[in-house]
Amino acid sequence: GAGVSQSPSNKVTEKGKDVELRCDPISGHTALYWYRQSLGQGLEFLIYFQGNSAPDKSGLPSDRFSAERTGGSVSTLTIQRTQQEDSAVYLCASSHPSRRQGVGAYEQYFGPGTRLTVT
Amino acid sequence: RKEVEQDPGPFNVPEGATVAFNCTYSNSASQSFFWYRQDCRKEPKLLMSVYSSGNEDGRFTAQLNRASQYISLLIRDSKLSDSATYLCVVNKGSSGSARQLTFGSGTQLTVLP
Numbered sequence: 001g002a003g004v005s006q007s008p009s010n011k012v013t014e015k016g017k018d019v020e021l022r023c024d025p026i027s028g029h030t031a032l033y034w035y036r037q038s039l040g041q042g043l044e045f046l047i048y049f050q051g052n053s054a055p056d057k058s059g060l061p062s063d064r065f066s067a068e069r070t071g072g073s074v075s076t077l078t079i080q081r082t083q084q085e086d087s088a089v090y091l092c093a094s095s096h097p098s099r100r101q102g103v104g105a106y107e108q109y110f111g112p113g114t115r116l117t118v119t
Numbered sequence: 120r121k122e123v124e125q126d127p128g129p130f131n132v133p134e135g136a137t138v139a140f141n142c143t144y145s146n147s148a149s150q151s152f153f154w155y156r157q158d159c160r161k162e163p164k165l166l167m168s169v170y171s172s173g174n175e176d177g178r179f180t181a182q183l184n185r186a187s188q189y190i191s192l193l194i195r196d197s198k199l200s201d202s203a204t205y206l207c208v209v210n211k212g213s214s215g216s217a218r219q220l221t222f223g224s225g226t227q228l229t230v231l232p
Contacts, residue, residue: 031218042206042224043163050218091162095218107153108220110162 002026004111006092012117013082021077021114025094032075033095033108034067036088043091049075082118089113120145123223125207131229136197140226142207143189151210152183154192156203157225163206166192197230204228 005024013019025032034046045059049069060066064082069075079086093108125142132138144152152169167174169181169190180193190207207223 033219035222043222045219045221048219056219106151106218107165107168109165112162 004092004094004109006090006111006114008114009112010115010117012119015084015118016081018078018080019082019116021079021090021116023075023077023092023111025073025075025092026096026109029094029096029109030072031095031106031108032069033093034075034077035091035093037091037113038088046077046090079116082116084118087116087118089115121223122146122211122221123207123209125205125223125226127224127226129227129229131231132197133231134197134199136230137193137195138197138228139194140192140205140207140228141189142191142223142226143187144207144209144221145188146209146212147185147188148212149209150212151220152181152190153208153220154179154181154190155206155208155222157206158203163222166205194228197228199230199232202228202230 004026007022011019030051032049035043037043047060047067048056064080067077091110091113093110095106095108123144130138154166155163156166157163167176167181169183171183173182178195182191204225204227206225208220211219
């Protein structure tokens with residue numbers, strides 16, 4: 001079946017511009033996560049959506065970053081007034097809670113990412 | 120102390136070798152454990168979940184030691200295609216953030232012909 005898709009695959013923008021990154025999760029997955037990964041670094045959690053609950057924004061690095069999830073499906077990550085340190089690969093993942101019960105977490109499936117370069 | 124710690128490697132092994140990676144985690148309340156692999160400039164892909172009793176999937180065996188808070192991954196008869204970075208992944212415990220995963224920085228494996 002279709003996996004997680006993200007667009008654009010690459011984005012080059014000038015410092016100070018706003019960018020929007022899009023994520024289409026796997027159909028039926030109610031949880032959606034955004035991460036970023038700088039070159040040679042590990043994954044940094046940004047934000048988490050679960051169904052209709054308020055999102056967990058604890059990982060957003062500054063108020064220039066925001067995200068929305070419309071209709072419980074597609075999500076958009078917006079970065080305002082981009083800075084060079086925002087350059088990274090932005091990864092989206094989704095998971096299906098019914099695969100596991102209890103208090104644990106579920107397997108996450110990643111999209112191919114958006115490679116953002118701020119010049 | 121990092122939430123999830125891995126030896127970054129690199130591990131360079133010949134084809135057919137057996138190689139093992141360990142990972143330690145700091146939150147004793149963590150309930151869910153996974154190994155992901157990430158190829159160069161690609162997204163992480165789930166390799167296997169790690170269950171309390173240990174589990175095996177073909178050439179891959181995962182073990183969990185809750186008392187010592189470490190997870191291991193054993194790869195037998197390694198193939199060239201196993202070359203990748205292996206990420207140890209743990210959830211954030213049983214609190215409200217339990218659904219979140221913390222990713223280790225990864226262990227780089229290169230299988231040599």
